[in-house]
Amino acid sequence: MKLQYLICIIFACQVYARLALSQLEHLQKMIFVSSAFGEQRINQNGPLIFLPALIYHKSGYMHNKRLFSPEIKTDYSLTKNPKKNMYDQNSFTFTRKPNNDKVYFSINEDTNSVYLSEYHKRIIQMFPSSTGDLSIEAGRYNAFTQFLRSSAVLPHASDILASLFLLSEGVDILLSWNDNEKTLTLHKTNGDMHFNISMVIKGYKNIQSKKLKNIYQSEVKEIIDFFIERRNKPSLHEKKASSVPTSFDEFKKGRFLDSLEFLIQMYIFEFIDSIESAENIIRAIHTMLLDYITNGHYSLDESEIHHAQRVLEKCFVPNSAKEALDYIQSMKDVYQIIYQNRATPFYDSSLLPGYTRVPYYNRKTNSFSKKCQESFSNCGEAGIFALFCCFTYDPVENIYTTAHIPGASPELKSFFKKYDIPEECISAKHHKEWCRVVSDLAGPIDYVCPGNEINAGILNMLSIICTITNYSDSSLIELKKKIANTQNEESELYEILTEFIKDLFTQLSFNKSVVVSCRNLNLGNACSERTDVFGYISLNYTYKNIQNTVQMHLSRSHSEFSALQNTENQAVTGIDRLQILKNKYVKEKAFTGYLLANYINRMIENIMKKDSHSYLLANDIISMTLSDIKHINGLFLLKKIEGIEYKKEIVSRFLFYMKSEDIHSENRIIRMTSNILGSVPLNDKYTQIKMLSAAVYTMAYKTAYTNIQLEEQDTIGIIEYTMNTLHMFSYILDANNxxxxxxxxxxxxxxxxxxxxxxxxxxxxxxxxxxxxxxxxxxxxxxxxxxxxxxxxxxxxxxxxxxxxxxxxxxxxxxxxxxxxxxxxxxxxxxxxxxxxxxxxxxxxxxxxxxxxxxxxxxxxxxxxxxxxxxxxxxxxxxxxxxxxxxx
Missing domain, CATH: 1.25.40 (Serine Threonine Protein Phosphatase 5, Tetratricopeptide repeat)
Known part of the structure; x- marks a missing residue:
């Protein structure tokens, strides 16, 4: 029961948390009335508009900080299984345990190093990310989020978060501890008690526990103490992180990612589960500031009151004030341009559901395995997932729908009813839920393991598609028989197969403009020795003269999905408007403006699919290797680090551009790239070739990545002559050295x-x-x-x-x-x-x-x-x- 309760909390929060743009508009209209300041509303250029946090979330800033920062040591390992050869699919075991992630504590005693270590420790505590995706949820009862959501604390959660917000802004909010009574107290400035909360809550110590126990919230105390201490003793690094950048170039260094403001604003955004909870936190902040500034019963330093007034002006403005710029309207304009420039949900390959590791699914019990070893790399599942995103996409409404697929299975309908809006990032939960649709199906479907891990091959993929859509597969069965008969002419079989695919994909597509083509079809045996067909399938969709092409490549051992550039899209609607918006906000010299300009710039690159991105990344990485990655946060601002291709590019470029003597486990670049390597399924052979090639070329797998166990014979298979070899040398050549x-x-x-x-x-x-x-x-x-x-x-x-x-x-x-x-x-x-x-x-x-x-x-x-x-x-x-x- 207790485990189900925890899982339900995690799932509910992941589904319902965060605010949409329309809800931010609602918050804009809130009015705050006081005798001292009259009517006020939220300042558009301040942090309480929540637009900065929305952009942080969409751009993956905290995702990058939590999962890849060189200050954090992520817990993972790749080990060689005994008595297995390099060609065996199960020759390696890969484990990833986010709950065991720790910080590297610097041997230097300077205040900046101490601050960074402590800061990243709070990131781990506030964003446990126990599933491998960024999350504030944790399956333990002494975690910060569990504390805030406990029945005794929840009524005061808004006040606690408001207090931490104001502490991050330098306001000396009167939060204190009573160590004897083990309570947390918030006082008003007149000395009255606002609340007095017990730091002991009922819960289970761990999953194995059978009895509720009193659990002291030691982790919560560490987090709150950190905010209180930093308010009084900020380090030089912290001051720089909190300072407003004076130029767009200064902004792009990303120093603000190391600030308490960024940490608490991002946490609040992830914690909010309704528009009402957002309103409660904002009202609590306004009330506390008013109390601090106007209450004369408590002796406060005049400079502290003036500082609180500046924070009030930063967060709120008179209702009569005229806004110079409407950031939310600009964001709506960006969305509108994005939507009108795509015929599929994927205008960029980074939006595709890249493969990851998922647990085994049992359809009879409708449950997932909890054993670490019972998981697999879901490249086949992810490819079919991407296909159905294209099939069900309505470009007019920008939603997914299965209304046009009368035979859709209950699981397929349920999935796209639950996730009916295209998202910029596909979470581990999406992948896991998709397994309910395609795993452990009955019928002539080939899985690597019983009911799990779809084997590669076009015929096998078509069998799954027919099964979950109840599409008549009699033609497919007949085609399989002909293919099994080696006397049939292959070219004729490929023509029949192509026509079947065209008919099936057109019927399943909501957007009937789809043009389907197949190329390089070839007959062969899958890993299970089953006869199948391999090759490329392309789907070209058109909407309002915009063409988007997606391509699926099915080889003997892997399935890969990609979004291709369409050269016909020369006059993309609205790009000039985006450029104007970006240039305006770069010149504005305001933090929110810089943030929006950076986001718009990324959208322009995505829509236009500029090839220059790789060269820009190469230049960024070269400069970082020369400066010992002092501005690694700048890399985190470029885009969300996800997808095998982007992760491969980052790791490979850093390793190729570094001096050989710098490739060791203490180097910050190595620590960051090690975290990236630990975020992909390294036991998968295809992933090893992509992600570990540079580590093998440079011998980093021996000298730097102590978590990775490779034998000499394994490395030869990784660096064999393949297309990946050309990619590696393209990265090397980009250095022009x-x-x-x-x-x-x-x-x-x-x-x-x-x-x-x-x-x-x-x-x-x-x-x-x-x-x-x-x-x-x-x-x-x-x-x-x-x-x-x-x-x-x-x-x-x-x-x-x-x-x-x-x-x-x-x-x-x-x-x-x-x-x-x-x-x-x-x-x-x-x-x-x-x-x-x-x-x-x-x-x-x-x-x-x-x-x-x-x-x-x-x-x-x-x-x-x-x-x-x-x-x-x-x-x-x-x-x-x-x-x-x-x-x-």
């Missing part, structure tokens, strides 16, 4: 031990080879060029053909881009030793344009006499010219 590039190329060649003549080899791939050449040889830097030839020498140890192929590619780039660098061209020409294999390299030349070929030929003609100094060189020259001619 030849020294960094050379170090990682040499290390990669040494680690991988062989040369792959495929598109996934960064030295020969059209995606990276030219960038590598330019980084090594541009500006005629002799030291870089020499190191470039060192790479060729390393390749010679593998074989002459390998070294000759890379030399052949670089030779052509040099002829095209550096025709005046005769010495470089001659040296590269000499390195093409095994030129008899040149015919096998024709594919490289197919990617060179006619203009580029003309430049190469011109250089070859100019240098002919210089290159053809011997019969062998003349023959080599003719072979290269011929292959260049025939490849055109």
């Amino acid at each position: 030849p020294t960094i590039l050379l170090a990682h190329i040499k290390e990669y060649i040494k680690r991988i031990g062989y040369f792959s003549n495929t598109m996934y080899n960064p030295l020969i791939s059209m995606h990276t080879s030219r960038r590598i050449f330019n980084c090594l040889f541009s500006n005629n830097q002799s030291c870089c060029a020499e190191n470039g030839f060192d790479i060729i020498d390393m390749l010679l140890y593998i074989d002459e053909e390998t070294a000759s192929f890379v030399s052949f590619i670089w030779f052509h780039y040099a002829c095209e881009e550096m025709p005046d660098q005769a010495v470089l061209i001659i040296e590269l020409f000499k390195c093409i030793i095994d030129f008899y294999s040149v015919c096998d390299w024709r594919n490289f030349l197919l990617h060179i344009t006619n203009i580029e070929r003309c430049k190469i030929r011109k250089t070859l003609d100019t240098l002919k006499s210089t290159l053809c100094t011997t019969p062998d060189n003349t023959e080599k020259y003719q072979v290269i010219c011929n292959i260049l001619r025939t490849a055109s």
Whole structure:
């Protein structure tokens, strides 16, 4: 019973907490009347408008602080299971225990370090986040939220939170303790007692406890004491964190994320469960300020009264005052533009339900396993979840609906009735509840474990879709039979399958404008050895001339969903309006304005899908590595850290741009990236390749990440030549630093031990080879060029053909881009030793344009006499010219 009670509280609060924009408008209209100040209302540029907290929430600022701050040590581990080989799906065990997260206490005794340690300890206490998502809920009775919601304390919760709010603003509210009686007391300024609350409440010590006990709220006392102490003894860091930024650049450093104001405002926003509770807290703040300023029965320092008056003016303004700017209306304008510029719920890949770990679900008992080992990586479930978000999305009303799916299962209807509005972030609870829809289904569905973890494959996915929509699957059954018969022509089967998918997806889509296409379909065996089809499925939706395309890639071992950029959306409605709003608020020089400008800027990038984001992130990370991550909060302001791709990019860039001697467990960058690694299902092979590649390249998995256990044989599988290899080298190349590039190329060649003549080899791939050449040889830097030839020498140890192929590619780039660098061209020409294999390299030349070929030929003609100094060189020259001619 007690456990069910706790779970119900957590679920209820996660569903109903927080305020919508329309409710913020209601709060704007509140009137506060007093004899001293007449009629007042909430100041639009102050903290009580709750718009800052709403933006904090939407942008994931506290999410980033709580889960990834380098001051916090998150509890996780990746261990190798004994007697399991690297290809076994269960070869690793990953555990994550948010309730055991702790702070790193600095060995420095300076006040700033002490403050940061204590501050982050309060973040952990006030945001336990026991499910892995940001949350103020905790399954223990000495937690702050449990204390505030207890029957004896709840009537005074508004006053307690109002007191902490005012303490964070520097007002000396008269909160005190009676240690003998174990009570918390709030006095009015005339000495009267406002409340006297017992710090002992009834509860269960832990889940195993069978009897209610008196539990002293020691954690609550620590939190309140921290606010009281910081009011009286702020550190220099704290003062900087609390100061209003004087420019947008200063704002983007994110110092305010280390302030008590940010902490309590974010907590209050998460705690509020109704418009009434928000009103109660605001009224309590107004009442306490009035009492502090106007009550003459208590002796107060005049400077303290003046400070309280400034806080009153910060939070409230005369009702007759004219507002210079309407932030809430601007936020509504932003929402309107966002909604009119999307035909699916996902105008950006960051909004997709990225996969995570979920517990096993039992449909008979309608319950989830509580055993740590009974959980799985839900990539297949998340992909189907994203599909149904597209199927059920009504772009006119911006809601999800299943009204057009008459056969929808009760669980499917219930899910989209409960979560009927698209959200900017998908929580762990969403993923868990989705399992009730797709897990442990009866019928011909292939799961990795009994009833859980959907196996990859298009046919398997279609079986689930047909099951939960009661769509007639007779055609699918017939198609499966034909596919099982190896004598049937594959191309004909793919045509039938494509038509089935088009018909099914069109019927299930609320927006009938959908255009469905399939490509790269191929037959193979799933991990369970069941025959299935793999490949890409794309859905293109149109709404008001806006096109959004989503794509699902189903491979043998993984399902991946992505939102693609539509080049047709050149004239996106309202972008100019967003730019005007952003520029206005940047110039306004007010905190709320800066906050809104930063949020709008992120929305513009999402809508326009600018490729520049990665380069901006690269520049930010390079500057942070040089400054020992002093402004890590600036990274937390960029966007919410979620989704495998974004997490991979952050971790990889930091590791690649750091000096090797800085890669150790005490480094703040390593601590932050370690927390990011601990937030993804590392036991999943696909996740390991994405998230641990940089750690393997740099040896950080041995020297820095003590939570991660990998054996040498495991690392080879992680750094194999794949598309992820090209991603890694793209990050390295973004630094535009030849020294960094050379170090990682040499290390990669040494680690991988062989040369792959495929598109996934960064030295020969059209995606990276030219960038590598330019980084090594541009500006005629002799030291870089020499190191470039060192790479060729390393390749010679593998074989002459390998070294000759890379030399052949670089030779052509040099002829095209550096025709005046005769010495470089001659040296590269000499390195093409095994030129008899040149015919096998024709594919490289197919990617060179006619203009580029003309430049190469011109250089070859100019240098002919210089290159053809011997019969062998003349023959080599003719072979290269011929292959260049025939490849055109």
